[in-house]
Amino acid sequence: MKVLRDTWLVFGRYWGLFVHNPVWVVIGVVQPLLYLILFAPLLGSIAKTPGFPSGGAYNVFVPGLLVQLGMFGAAGVGFSLIAELRMGVIERLRVTPVSRVALLLGRALRDIVSIVIQSLILILLALPFGLSIHPIGVVVVLALIGLIGLLTASIAYAVALWVRSEDSYAPLIFTSSLPILLLSGVLLPLGLAPQWLRNIAAANPLSYAVDAARAVFNDHLGDPSVVKGVAIMAILSIFAIFIGARAFGRAVA
Amino acid sequence: MIQTRGLRRLFKSRNRTVEAVVGVDMAVRTGEIFGFLGPNGAGKTTTLRMLATLLPPSGGTATVAGYDLLKQQDKVREGIGYVGQAGGSDREIIGRTELVFQGRLYGMPLNAAKKRAAELIEMLELESCADRKVGTYSGGQKRRLDIGLGLVHDPQLLFLDEPTTGLDPQSRARVWDEVRRMHDRGTTVFLTTHYLDEADALCDRIAIIDHGKIVAEGTPDELKREVAGDLVTFSVTGDQHRALGLVKDQPFVREASTEDGLVRLYVDHGEAAMPTILRLLDSAGIHLVTIGLQRPSLDDVFLRKTGRSLRETAA
Numbered sequence: 001m002k003v004l005r006d007t008w009l010v011f012g013r014y015w016g017l018f019v020h021n022p023v024w025v026v027i028g029v030v031q032p033l034l035y036l037i038l039f040a041p042l043l044g045s046i047a048k049t050p051g052f053p054s055g056g057a058y059n060v061f062v063p064g065l066l067v068q069l070g071m072f073g074a075a076g077v078g079f080s081l082i083a084e085l086r087m088g089v090i091e092r093l094r095v096t097p098v099s100r101v102a103l104l105l106g107r108a109l110r111d112i113v114s115i116v117i118q119s120l121i122l123i124l125l126a127l128p129f130g131l132s133i134h135p136i137g138v139v140v141v142l143a144l145i146g147l148i149g150l151l152t153a154s155i156a157y158a159v160a161l162w163v164r165s166e167d168s169y170a171p172l173i174f175t176s177s178l179p180i181l182l183l184s185g186v187l188l189p190l191g192l193a194p195q196w197l198r199n200i201a202a203a204n205p206l207s208y209a210v211d212a213a214r215a216v217f218n219d220h221l222g223d224p225s226v227v228k229g230v231a232i233m234a235i236l237s238i239f240a241i242f243i244g245a246r247a248f249g250r251a252v253a
Numbered sequence: 254m255i256q257t258r259g260l261r262r263l264f265k266s267r268n269r270t271v272e273a274v275v276g277v278d279m280a281v282r283t284g285e286i287f288g289f290l291g292p293n294g295a296g297k298t299t300t301l302r303m304l305a306t307l308l309p310p311s312g313g314t315a316t317v318a319g320y321d322l323l324k325q326q327d328k329v330r331e332g333i334g335y336v337g338q339a340g341g342s343d344r345e346i347i348g349r350t351e352l353v354f355q356g357r358l359y360g361m362p363l364n365a366a367k368k369r370a371a372e373l374i375e376m377l378e379l380e381s382c383a384d385r386k387v388g389t390y391s392g393g394q395k396r397r398l399d400i401g402l403g404l405v406h407d408p409q410l411l412f413l414d415e416p417t418t419g420l421d422p423q424s425r426a427r428v429w430d431e432v433r434r435m436h437d438r439g440t441t442v443f444l445t446t447h448y449l450d451e452a453d454a455l456c457d458r459i460a461i462i463d464h465g466k467i468v469a470e471g472t473p474d475e476l477k478r479e480v481a482g483d484l485v486t487f488s489v490t491g492d493q494h495r496a497l498g499l500v501k502d503q504p505f506v507r508e509a510s511t512e513d514g515l516v517r518l519y520v521d522h523g524e525a526a527m528p529t530i531l532r533l534l535d536s537a538g539i540h541l542v543t544i545g546l547q548r549p550s551l552d553d554v555f556l557r558k559t560g561r562s563l564r565e566t567a568a
Binding site: 012013017020021084086088089093094095096097250 | 305306307309327330331334335337338339340341342343344345346354355357358359360399402403
């Protein structure tokens with residue numbers, strides 16, 4: 001099928017660009033490591049607070065960290081797209097018969113693969129600190145993080161094609177992703193939050209992804225919150241792909 | 254190769270609508286080099302982008318490379334190549350890799366794409382830099398690679414948006430050579446340019462667009478002749494008014510005057526008019542001192558059609 005072939009081709013181009021730039025690879029691995037070393041040790045005492053979920057500090061913290069990685073890892077992808085707009089690369093690709101969906105999916109797939117690899121590294125690094133997880137749980141969580149990456153990257157690309165300049169893109173994307181992230185209980189569980197904050201969080205799709213990730217790390221693979229979180233992310237991703245592909249189809253200079 | 258009828262494009266901004274292209278009717282014939290001239294903001298690039306499927310027209314119809322621009326975009330895309338002003342290659346990528354990737358996007362199997370990339374590298378003399386990152390290329394090398402990217406699938410029609418802007422004279426001459434070679438292979442080339450000498454030297458036919466409308470279309474010679482005709486100037490030893498009286502009523506003379514001791518005649522065909530002028534003066538015993546022939550430039554055409562000199566508007 002043409003879309004799949006084109007997606008694979010586009011992925012190949014961007015994957016090649018990514019691995020040939022060692023800076024990004026190093027940053028990708030170092031970032032989660034910093035969180036583990038510099039932030040996670042603070043959690044030991046907080047875990048004893050009433051209201052903190054069971055399962056140990058790392059099993060509560062790492063899922064949140066992974067969701068954050070999925071979102072922030074993909075939120076910045078629009079910068080490279082804006083640079084390419086300026087170099088005429090996107091225009092050049094849009095004159096070929098390549099599928100517009102593939103222009104989006106091929107790039108997003110590259111972002112997802114790098115996020116999933118970083119996530120896996122993070123999980124492996126957290127094991128010696130006391131994280132415990134079932135291998136099937138790892139697969140489920142990586143799939144969930146991949147979906148978050150797909151969702152975020154698709155929106156980020158659409159925004160980049162829309163604003164076309166780093167100066168507008170950066171504030172727009174970071175000021176909008178920060179509240180979404182904070183209101184999802186990524187850093188500390190919302191069980192600790194006052195009721196009004198919890199009510200707002202209930203309207204935040206990302207908080208369902210965080211719940212799902214925590215359930216998986218708590219060995220509750222069969223918990224309805226897992227299906228719910230994955231389903232919400234999947235449905236939103238389909239919408240986001242639609243919007244992103246449309247943006248690639250209409251990009252007007 | 255291209256046929257447009259009433260092609261229009263509006264841009265809507267917050268509080269007003271700008272009509273960038275008001276209604277373009279033109280025809281580009283198969284195999285020709287067609288030049289598209291116009292001041293900045295006249296609608297040149299907008300028209301080009303519409304014809305290259307990058308921008309949906311707000312109105313009108315067009316056939317490009319044998320297919321309907323509005324209904325058969327993918328068929329149009331298979332038949333055309335496009336090299337934008339910005340180029341189109343990524344600084345971080347290796348030239349050859351980019352060429353192979355571009356070929357694959359047009360559906361070529363990997364081996365065919367590699368073979369085609371090697372052909373283009375040889376043809377465009379990029380051997381010395383093909384395996385380096387594009388960021389290390391000279392301006393001319395980069396431009397040739399960009400043209401190569403537009404030629405990967407051997408399109409019938411190639412769009413070039415200001416292909417020589419920003420190049421040094423030598424690189425510019427190289428690009429001209431490439432365009433002529435494409436022409437020799439039968440490719441139709443549609444290019445926009447700011448340089449009138451480029452249009453004059455390179456193009457079989459040109460169109461001038463101003464305020465979103467085509468104001469002139471034809472071969473450079475036709476346009477020049479239509480606007481002004483050739484200018485014959487001569488000086489004589491005796492009475493120049495007598496000389497003027499002798500020639501001014503000839504059927505080929507459009508306009509005659511004297512200025513700074515010179516007789517100035519605007520004529521249809523300078524080469525054909527000169528012998529007749531010589532004969533007339535000779536038989537009247539008038540001694541001719543100098544005679545010269547000046548052809549109108551495209552700048553004269555441009556000035557007449559748009560009311561501005563292209564040099565002013567480009568600045």
